[in-house]
Amino acid sequence: METLPSGPATINDVAARAGVGVGTVSRVLNGRTNVRPVTRAKVLDAIEALKYRPSSIARNLSLRRTHVIGVVVPFFTSHSAVERVRGVASVLGRSPYDLMLFDIEAEDRREHAFRLFDRGDRSDGLLLLSLVPPDDEVERLRAARLPCVLVDAPHPGFPSIVIDDVRGGELATKHLIELGHRLIAFVGDKPPDPFRFASSRDRTLGYERALSQAGIEARPEFVREGTQSHQVARGIAIDLLRLPQRPTAVFAASDAQALGVLEAARILGIRVPQELSVVGFDDVEVAALVGLTTVRQPLFESGRRGAELLLQLVAGGADQVVEPVVEQLPVEVVIRSTTAAPG
Amino acid sequence: METLPSGPATINDVAARAGVGVGTVSRVLNGRTNVRPVTRAKVLDAIEALKYRPSSIARNLSLRRTHVIGVVVPFFTSHSAVERVRGVASVLGRSPYDLMLFDIEAEDRREHAFRLFDRGDRSDGLLLLSLVPPDDEVERLRAARLPCVLVDAPHPGFPSIVIDDVRGGELATKHLIELGHRLIAFVGDKPPDPFRFASSRDRTLGYERALSQAGIEARPEFVREGTQSHQVARGIAIDLLRLPQRPTAVFAASDAQALGVLEAARILGIRVPQELSVVGFDDVEVAALVGLTTVRQPLFESGRRGAELLLQLVAGGADQVVEPVVEQLPVEVVIRSTTAAPG
DNA sequence: TTGAAAGCGATACCAG
C-alpha cells in the first residue's frame, strides 16, 4: 500500500497523495488564488483523507514569526495584574495571536532573564506589565527588533501605557483633606527591586504634594512601607493605629493594602469610617464588594490598549520607526463607604 | 570584513567564526562532554563575540518539542479559573516549560477548535481546565500523542484532577439543614454548553440528595439556573426572594453566584444571616473578605497537581501507557458569617 | 498554473 504513517501527515504526504508538488499544497493552504480549481480540489481531498494539519512549528521557522505574544508579568498573584492580563487576553482572543505568559514571580530571576530574552524568537512581540526591563535587556530587545510595549511602567525607549500615579495619590489625599482630615497616614510598597516599577513611590509623591498644598505638615512616622500583600499591610497598619497620635485616615497605595488596613481596624476595634477613613488604589473588583473608597485606574483597559498597540507594532513590521509614545489613562476617585469626615 | 550581519547570528556564523563545524557548536551548546577544551573555548568566544543566542524555533523543529505547556481555560474571567492558573504557573515557573494560555471564552468557538488543536504541536502537553473536550478532539489529541490532563472535569480517556461535586453540594445543604433550615433554595449554572464541564449539575445532585435524606420535599420553584456572573445570580435571587413562600436559605453553586445572592438580599433589605442564610462554593479569596460561608475546594492546589501530573507525562515520553487516573481532592465546608439558624 | 529546489536554524548520525 502506501508508506506507513509514521507520525502525523506532513505536507509531503499530502502532495504525494494529491499528485502535486508541495509548493502547490502550500499555496492551497495559504489561500493563494493562483491554483486551478481542479488542482485545489485534489489537494483539499488529500488533506481531508490524511487528516492533515500543518505544523505551526515548521511554519514558524520558515516565516520567521511565531504568532505568539509574550506577556511578562511580575507578581501574577495580584488582582491588578490579573485584571490587566484579562484585558490583554480579550484582544488577543480576536487575533491570530496566542498568549504566552511569563510569570517572573514564580521563577528565579537569573533563569528568567536567560530564558525569556534568550533570543526573543519565542514571540513576535512582548508586553511588559508593571516592570521596567534592565538596560542590557532593553538593548537586546532592540537589537532583536522585537516589538515591545510597557504597561504600568515608563521607559524612554518603548511606547507605554501608564497612569499619572502622582496625580492619583494627590486625588486620594485631597479627598481626605476635603473631608476635614489632617492626620493622614500612607501605607505603600517597599522600595522597588530593580525589575519592578515603582508606582507606589509616585503615589507617595502625590500624597506629599497634596499635604503640602493644604499646608499640612508631613509626619515621617505616618509614612509606612511594606509589600503588596494585605497581610503585611495589616501588620503595618496595626503599628500605625497604635501610635500615641493616631491617624484619622489612611491612604494605601493599593486596594490589597487597603484591605489590610481595614482588617487592622477591625482587629483593633476601630470603626470605619467613623473613627478611621481608608482610601485604596486600583479599584479591583473586591473594592466594590467591600465598599472601599479608592482611586480607580483602568486596569483591564490598560491591558487592552497595550495589546492593541503591540499588535499594531507587530503588524507594522520590523523596519518601522517606533516612537516611544506614552499613553496616559485617566484616574478618578471612587467614593464609597470607607471614608467620611473625621469623628 | 566579515559577512554583513543580516539579522541575528546563527549557529553557522558561530561555526564559521570559530573555525569549526556546526556540529561542534551544537555540542558545546548542549553541554556535551566530548569536546576538547580548546575547541570549546574557541566556540564560546565566538558565541560571546557574536552575541549569539540559539533560535528556539529551529530547536523546536529539530527536537520535535516546544518546551511549552498549553493551558486551556474557559471563562478566564472567573476567580476560580485564575486561582487554578496560578497553581499551574507556580509549577511551570520552576520547570523549563513556558505557559501558553488559551482563553476560549475570548474567542469564537470554531476558530478556537481549529487553532488550538490544529496539530497539537504548539505545546508538549495540554492542561484542560473545567472543560471536557468533544469526542473528535479527544481522538485527535490521542492520535497526536499529546499528553493531556484535565482539571475540574472528568473524562474516561485522560487522567484528571477533580473534586466530588455531589458531596460538596451535599455538605453545603446538610450544613443548612443542621442549622434548622427547611426552605432551602439552589442557585446554579445554566445547563452546560458542549464544552464546559457541568460541575454545577453535580452540586445540584448533592443538594437534592441532602434534602431527600433529611426527608425534605424538593420544591422545583426553589431551583434556579443562570450564569456564573454575580449580576445574573442577583437577578435570579431577587425573583427567589420575592416568592410568596420565601426560602430561608440559599445554596449557590459558586461564590460568584453567592455574592449575587448577597447583593439581592441587601437590595431587598433582607438581613443576612438573620433572615437569610447563604452558602457558596469554591472559597475564592473574596469569600473570606466578605465572611461568606462556603464549600472550599483546593483551587490553587488543583492547578498545581494537574501541572505536576502533566509534566510527569510529558517527561515519560509519547510511548508510555497512560492510565486515566482520577485524583480526587478534598472539599470541606468553611463556616463564616452568612449562615445561622433560621430566624 | 505548477514543480523543483533553496532556504529557515537547529540536531544527530556517520565517517574519519
Place this chain on the structure above:
DNA sequence: CTGGTATCGCTTTCAA
C-alpha cells in the same frame, strides 16, 4: 573528538 550532511516541515523564488 570533529566535520559534513541529512533531516525536521514549511514557504518562497525561479523556471518551465
